[in-house]
Amino acid sequence: xxxxxxNKTTNLVMDLGRRWALIxxxxxxxFFSFFAKGFxxxxxxxxxxxxxxxxxxxxxxxxxxxxxGGIDLSVGYVMGFASIxxxxxxxxxxHGGMHPFPALILGIVLTLLIGLLPGLINxxxxxxxxxxxFIATFSMLGISHGVAELLLLNGAAKDLPHLANLxxxxxxxxWAPGPGLSFFVRPEIPRGGFIxxxxxxxxxxxxxxxxxxxxxxxxxxxxxHTYAIGGNVDAAIRSGINVGRHKVKIYMLSSFLASxxxxxxxxxxxxxxxxxxxxxxxxxxAAVVIGGASLYGGKGTVWRTILGALIIAVLxxxxxxxxxxxxxxxxxxxxxLISAVLIDxxxxxxxxxxxxx
Amino acid sequence: MTHVVSETIQxxxxxxxxxxxxAAFFLLGFxxxxxxxxxxxxxxxxxxxxxxxxxxxxxxxSAETFVIIxxxxDLSIGFVMGFASVxxxxxxxxxxxxxxxxxxxxxxGIGIVIVLILSLIPGLVSGIxxxxxxxxxFIATMGMWGIxxxxxxxxxxxxxxxxxxxxxxxxxxxxLIYFKSGEGISFFGLPPGVGNESIREYIRLIPNSFxxxxxxxxxxxxxxxxxxxxxHTYAIGGNEEAAVRAGIDVKRxxxxxxxxxxxxxxxxxxxxxxxxxxxxFTPFGAMxxxxxxAAVVIGGASLMGGKGRxxxxxxxxxLIAFLENxxxxxxxxxxxxxxxxxxxxxxxxxxxxxxxxxx
Numbered sequence: 076x077x078x079x080x081x082n083k084t085t086n087l088v089m090d091l092g093r094r095w096a097l098i099x100x101x102x103x104x105x106f107f108s109f110f111a112k113g114f115x116x117x118x119x120x121x122x123x124x125x126x127x128x129x130x131x132x133x134x135x136x137x138x139x140x141x142x143x144g145g146i147d148l149s150v151g152y153v154m155g156f157a158s159i160x161x162x163x164x165x166x167x168x169x170h171g172g173m174h175p176f177p178a179l180i181l182g183i184v185l186t187l188l189i190g191l192l193p194g195l196i197n198x199x200x201x202x203x204x205x206x207x208x209f210i211a212t213f214s215m216l217g218i219s220h221g222v223a224e225l226l227l228l229n230g231a232a233k234d235l236p237h238l239a240n241l242x243x244x245x246x247x248x249x250w251a252p253g254p255g256l257s258f259f260v261r262p263e264i265p266r267g268g269f270i271x272x273x274x275x276x277x278x279x280x281x282x283x284x285x286x287x288x289x290x291x292x293x294x295x296x297x298x299x300h301t302y303a304i305g306g307n308v309d310a311a312i313r314s315g316i317n318v319g320r321h322k323v324k325i326y327m328l329s330s331f332l333a334s335x336x337x338x339x340x341x342x343x344x345x346x347x348x349x350x351x352x353x354x355x356x357x358x359x360x361a362a363v364v365i366g367g368a369s370l371y372g373g374k375g376t377v378w379r380t381i382l383g384a385l386i387i388a389v390l391x392x393x394x395x396x397x398x399x400x401x402x403x404x405x406x407x408x409x410x411x412l413i414s415a416v417l418i419d420x421x422x423x424x425x426x427x428x429x430x431x432x
Numbered sequence: 433m434t435h436v437v438s439e440t441i442q443x444x445x446x447x448x449x450x451x452x453x454x455a456a457f458f459l460l461g462f463x464x465x466x467x468x469x470x471x472x473x474x475x476x477x478x479x480x481x482x483x484x485x486x487x488x489x490x491x492x493x494s495a496e497t498f499v500i501i502x503x504x505x506d507l508s509i510g511f512v513m514g515f516a517s518v519x520x521x522x523x524x525x526x527x528x529x530x531x532x533x534x535x536x537x538x539x540x541g542i543g544i545v546i547v548l549i550l551s552l553i554p555g556l557v558s559g560i561x562x563x564x565x566x567x568x569x570f571i572a573t574m575g576m577w578g579i580x581x582x583x584x585x586x587x588x589x590x591x592x593x594x595x596x597x598x599x600x601x602x603x604x605x606x607x608l609i610y611f612k613s614g615e616g617i618s619f620f621g622l623p624p625g626v627g628n629e630s631i632r633e634y635i636r637l638i639p640n641s642f643x644x645x646x647x648x649x650x651x652x653x654x655x656x657x658x659x660x661x662x663x664h665t666y667a668i669g670g671n672e673e674a675a676v677r678a679g680i681d682v683k684r685x686x687x688x689x690x691x692x693x694x695x696x697x698x699x700x701x702x703x704x705x706x707x708x709x710x711x712x713f714t715p716f717g718a719m720x721x722x723x724x725x726a727a728v729v730i731g732g733a734s735l736m737g738g739k740g741r742x743x744x745x746x747x748x749x750x751l752i753a754f755l756e757n758x759x760x761x762x763x764x765x766x767x768x769x770x771x772x773x774x775x776x777x778x779x780x781x782x783x784x785x786x787x788x789x790x791x
Contacts, residue, residue: 146570148722206781207735209505213722217774224767354716357578370568402585409578416567 092422096365096382096415100389107393114396117271124278125343127388129154129336129352131381133359134366135285136332138380139292139325141363142305144372145201145208147326149215150333150359153193154352156223157337161186162232162347165239175236183338190334191327193219198323212326223349232347243342246272247279277339284335288328289377301325305372358387361408365415367424374424386411451787455730455747455780459754466758473761476637484605484639486753487707488513488700491645492724493731493745494652495696498689500728501656501669503737504562504569506690508576509697510721512554514714515584516701520547521593521711528597536597544702551698552691554580559690563683573690577721584713593711604706607636608643641703648699653742665689669737726773727752730780751776 091098107114133150140147165182169175193215200211226232245259251270254262264270292298300321303311312318333352340351365383368375391404450457467474492509499506520543527539554576561572602621610618612634620640622631656662664685667675676682705711714720725735727748733740755776756769 200778204778204782205785206778209725209735210729210777210781213726214774214777216722217770217777221767221770221772221774224770225765228765228767350717357574360574361578364571370570400585400590402582402590404582405578405585406582409575409582412578413561413567413572413575416571417561417565420565 089422092418093424095418095422096367096379096386099411100382100386103386103389103393107389107396111393111396114393117273119392119396121272121275121278123385123388123392125275126392127384128277128281128339128343129355130358130362130384130387131281131285132332132336132339133352133355134362134380134384135288135377136329137359138363138366138368138375138377139288139301140208140329141360141368141370142292142301142372142375143322143325144305144308144370145322145325146212146360146370147197147329148209148212148356149193149197149219150329150336151352151354151356152216152220152223152350153190153330153333154337154340154355155347155349156193156219156226157186157190157334158340158351159223159226159232159337159347159349160189161338162235162341163226165236165341166232166234169236170234175238179236179238179242186338187331187334190331190337192330193333194327194330195323197330198326201326202319202322220349227349232341233345235341235345239342240345242276243339243345245276246274247276248273277342281335281339284332285377285381288332292377297321297324302373305374307373357405358384358408361412362387364412367415367419369419383415447787451783452732453747454783455732455744455751459747459751462751462754462758466754466762470758470761470763473758478757478761480637480639480642482750482753482757484641484707486749487641487645488703489720489723489727489749489753490746491648491696491700491703492720493727493749494649494742495693495700496721496724496728497731497733497740497742497745498652498656498665499569499693500725500733500735501665501737501740502686502689503669503672503735504686504689505573505725505735506558506693507570507573507721508554508558508580509693509700509724510714510718511577511581511584512551512694512697513701513704513720514712515554515580515587516547516551516698517704518584518588518593518701518711518713519550520544520702520705521596522587523547524596524600524705525593525711529595536599540597540600547702548695548698551694551701553694555691555694556687558694559687562690563686581714588711588713590713592713596705596709596711598709600706601709603640604703604709606640608638608640609636611635611637641707644703648696649742649746652696656742661685661688666738669739671738723752723773726777730776732780732784734784 113119133154136150137147161182164185165178168178168182173181197208197211197215200206200214201208245261247258249257249261249270249272251262251264251268253264259276261272262270292301300311300316303314303316304318304321308318336352337347341347362383363375363380364370365386366375366379366381368380387404387408390407391401394401394404463474472478492513495509496506523543523546524539527542528536558569558572558576561567561575562569606620608619610622615623622628622634656665664675664680667678667680668682668685672682728740728745729735729748730751731741731744731746731748733744752773755772756766759768759772760766
């Protein structure tokens with residue numbers, strides 16, 4: 076074997092190694108299509124995205140924070156807090172005589188505005204008072220948990236209009252033999268009749284937001300500054316970036332996404348729950364790390380984070396279809412999380428000189 | 433002139449003492465405040481209860497103290513504890529049910545020994561990953577969190593492990609001294625012939641758990657303060673480069689630290705079995721590891737490493753424990769405790785920022 080072909084094979088191996096997450100996802104899909112009966116169906120695939128939304132959104136939130144070299148432990152409980160406050164407000168508006176649709180919109184918009192507050196406080200603590208992100212966001216975890224439970228003292232967060240359920244569990248596109256194609260509104264068909272339902276509404280909503288953020292991170296000055304801060308803070312300061320201000324924005328973005336996840340939770344389950352996102356923190360951070368980001372900052376993309384989240388979502392859904400208790404999921408996610416860091420060390424990212432060859 | 437200088441130094445020393453021990457002063461303040469607002473707060477029974485319930489948090493915080501001094505973090509301890517508790521429960525249950533010549537004492541003893549050995553493994557794995565393969569501590573121990581949690585849930589199939597011998601809770605919730613005026617004192621249990629229903633007539637002093645935790649704390653305190661092991665721990669956290677140059681085998685030491693942390697978490701699991709009488713897995717909302725980190729930071733440690741004391745961490749645990757207990761007894765809704773701990777934590781770090789060079 077001469078030197079050139081040898082170089083080519085190593086390049087190929089390196090390229091494949093760098094895309095290990097994608098290959099792993101494919102292996103997962105092939106495995107489950109053989110061993111999980113009924114896995115290969117439109118329904119199951121939509122389920123993967125539908126139940127994966129929390130991790131997609133919290134993962135994206137965590138990604139922005141982790142790129143700057145920080146961490147946000149509060150996203151799970153900020154999500155729970157947002158779910159309770161939006162459910163409470165919407166039901167209060169409806170009971171106050173408002174029509175369901177404006178009540179829903181107003182409740183959601185107000186929640187998303189209030190949802191900026193935890194992030195603002197986190198950001199100020201971290202950038203102005205120099206509190207380590209781990210401590211500041213853990214404090215915020217406690218505070219949003221406490222406030223959420225206090226809000227529940229005078230009754231559970233329920234009594235939402237039926238419209239919430241229609242939106243949260245509805246689909247973007249319907250097709251039935253008689254009435255044909257229709258958007259958003261389920262056509263009237265006889266019970267048990269044939270109908271194709273495509274793309275849940277909330278998946279559309281979540282991916283519009285995630286798509287915008289992917290664009291922001293990759294193509295705008297905001298994204299550039301985010302990477303710059305994570306790569307080298309000193310250099311970022313010298314090149315005139317207002318690092319403190321940018322960090323505040325990043326933590327606000329993170330808690331905004333957590334609140335969005337809370338609102339979507341309310342649309343899905345038609346109730347608010349204080350610990351709605353508590354168990355998703357591990358998954359969210361795991362998704363970011365599996366997606367190749369480094370906790371030391373400066374690395375990571377939205378698309379690869381979604382890939383990481385998909386690996387977890389496919390695993391969870393596949394095990395469920397197979398009828399295996401999801402306890403195994405925790406073990407496998409833990410192993411993948413650790414392996415991700417080790418694999419990324421073996422196949423480091425392309426450097427400038429690699430590209431030139 | 434010299435007089436003035438020495439005065440400022442003394443002034444600084446006083447300030448440094450206060451800044452170093454602010455948590456202890458805060459604790460004292462809370463105790464005074466709550467003894468006014470809460471009826472029954474200032475009583476031996478209440479203090480013993482708070483201490484008894486805080487035992488597991490104290491173990492967690494001491495484990496985290498060692499790790500945080502080396503500028504690492506161990507997120508797995510809460511679930512290692514659950515794993516230890518469930519495994520111990522399962523072993524004792526199986527041996528006890530097998531009966532036939534296996535006395536409860538022996539089955540409990542075997543369970544404890546096996547679990548303490550098993551609990552070294554998570555720490556060994558995360559230690560090797562961190563020291564040899566340079567995986568960030570956050571990720572390595574978070575992975576171990578998932579793995580130990582999954583294994584614990586698999587062992588117990590999602591339900592607590594029950595039907596264990598009653599000796600467990602008798603020891604775990606027992607007291608050193610039982611006293612009733614006119615009848616005298618008996619140790620480690622009610623006097624023979626007295627039924628369990630009349631236990632409330634006795635004055636009970638010093639829970640057994642206090643004796644064990646005091647012994648463990650003494651060993652850990654000595655280990656951190658007076659031994660080379662402790663010195664190396666501080667050295668690594670203060671400046672890893674310098675520690676390497678000074679000839680410390682940093683990798684080996686880090687592995688030892690994570691093994692120690694995991695071992696202490698295993699001990700906490702054993703305590704848990706003794707206190708509750710069943711093997712419990714750790715629920716997601718428990719956040720033992722995060723509260724342990726909070727206690728350690730409140731106790732004056734820095735996440736940057738090189739700083740921290742066992743005494744400080746214990747004060748941190750008691751600050752949180754008495755805050756929760758005091759609020760509860762004063763009739764405040766329990767959910768304020770989450771908020772209170774959050775605020776306390778921020779205060780801790782800000783005080784730390786205000787007096788950096790005094791400490």
